[in-house]
Amino acid sequence: MLNLFLYIWKDRVYVSSNIINMCGTCGCQDNHNHNHLHIGKPSEAEHHHHHDEHHGHHDHSHGHGTEIQLEKDILSKNNLLAERNRGYLEARQVFAINLVSSPGAGKTTLLERTITDLSKQLHFAVIEGDQQTMNDAKRIEATGAEVVQVNTGSGCHLDAHMVNHSMKELSLPVNAVLLIENVGNLVCPALFDLGESKRAVVISVTEGDDKPQKYPYIFESSxxxxxxxxxxxxxxxxxVEKLKASAGQLNSALEFIELSATTGKGLELWYNWLADATGHRIEKSKAMNE
Amino acid sequence: MHEFSLAQNIVEIATEQFHGHNVRKIEAIDIEIGTLSGVVKEALEFALEEAVKNTVLEKATIRLIDIQARANCGACGNTFDMNDFFGVCPACQSPQCEIISGKELKIKSLRIDY
Incomplete structure (x- = not known):
């Protein structure tokens, strides 16, 4: 059963869905519940997605042996859904970036600053992942960008399923940029493809420069x-050079940008990178509004 | 923590197979875990203990099989066991090595009883 609620707030139309029994959009069979909390909703009420399991019956030509050679990736469901997300985004020419870091590395501040500086040139939409609270969504909402907050509860990472639902609740016009702020965690998000175009690992200099040695997977996959x-x-x-050397050893294709989201120093490098990555939808020389 | 998500995925895949094959019982499940897969075997074992309760895997024998990571040296072509991401080629000391196995996270097989 799919109930849709339409509401208008601040000149924007929001569609909220309350999906019961099964998910009609991705055919998911997941048991988990995650809450999507929508900033901007007049009541700021949350809605829940409950997915009861329903089982797919498909033919296999294994005969009647007692041993089934499955060779099935444990993450196959996530990866399949991630590829669907990727297709959905590609069709809309949306550039999606998955930002991962430890808690407190400055992801939200970087996003606030980026949206404020580039909002005249790019349409931004944001998915905020946190275990609890709408604090980050409220900060992003203040910049004027459309935002969906996903609270993972006890979950330590976003997965493709959460992103699949969240991005469909954003308007995402052609050529938009989707910024996905993952749950602050350098371990678990490494394993979960969300369907993003690029993955960015953010590290702050108040953390140790040995983070690549301690958490190699996230640097290897970014x-x-x-x-x-x-x-x-x-x-x-x-x-800084020590960090670059060890991260570069893990991942020779990894690019580095040094910046301060607070003072603004180095942000032009990040904006130029975004300009390249989005196919020069923003002009490099005009990357900043000032 | 992500091991619990993986444990749930394992149960889901097994449940699909259980219904798809119309079996009476899943006796055993073999799971391959690469040594560079990012998964702590003990954590997955612990998560599975909880995740299998009241599911088709509750009585199944669960085997977690290590797959030793192997790498191929881009400089000299040597193939060797890689124990971490910072491994260098033991023959020529080159760090330019490509991991060719050891990231596996898969259900290899199920033993079922009709």
Missing amino acids: DICIINKTDLLPYVQFD
């Missing part, structure tokens, strides 16, 4: 490494 809070470098023991 496309770009943003080194944030560089304005604090004079006050902390953080060797």
Whole structure:
């Protein structure tokens, strides 16, 4: 049963769905419940997705043997859904970036600043992942961008299923940029493809420069490494070159950008990277509104 | 923590197979875990203990099989066991090595009883 609620707030139309029994959009059979909390909803009420299991029956030509050679990837469902997300985004020419980091590395501040600086040139939409609260969504909402907050509850990462539902609740016009802020965690998000175009790992200089050695998977699976809070470098023991060397050993294709989202220093490098990644939908020389 | 998600996925896949094959019982399940898959075997074992309760896998024998990571040296072509992402080729010390196995996370087989 699919109930749709339409409501208008601040000149935008929001569609909210309350999906009971099964998910009609992705055919998911997942048992988990996750709440999508929508910023901007007049009551700020939440709705729940409950998915009861329903089982697919498909033919296999295994005969009547007692041993089934399955060779099935444990993450196959997530990966399949991630590819569907990727197709959906590609069809809309939406560039999606999955931002991963430890808690407190400055992802939300970077997003706030990016949206504020580039909003005249790019349409941004944001999916905020946190275990609890709508705090980050409220911060993003203040920039004027459309945002969906996903609270994973006890979950430690976003998965393709959560993103599948969330992105369909955003308007995502052609050529939009979808910023997905993952749950602050350098371990679990590494394993879960969301269907993003690029993955960005954010590390702040107040963390150790040995993070690549400690958490190799996230650096190995990312496309770009943003080194944030560089304005604090004079006050902390953080060797940028050491970090780059060890992360580069894990992933020779990893690109690095050093910036301070607070002071703005180095942001033009990030905006130029976004300009390249989005196919020059923003002009490099005009990357910043100022 | 992500091991619990994986344990749930394993139960889901097994449940689909159970219904798809119209079987009476799943006796055993073999799961391959690469040594560089990012999964802690003990954590997955622990998560599975909980995740299988009241499911088709509750009475099944669960075997977690390690798949040793192997890498291929881009400089000299040597193939060797890789124990972490920072491994270098033991023959020529080159760090330019491509991991060719050891990231597996898969259900290899199920033993069922009709």
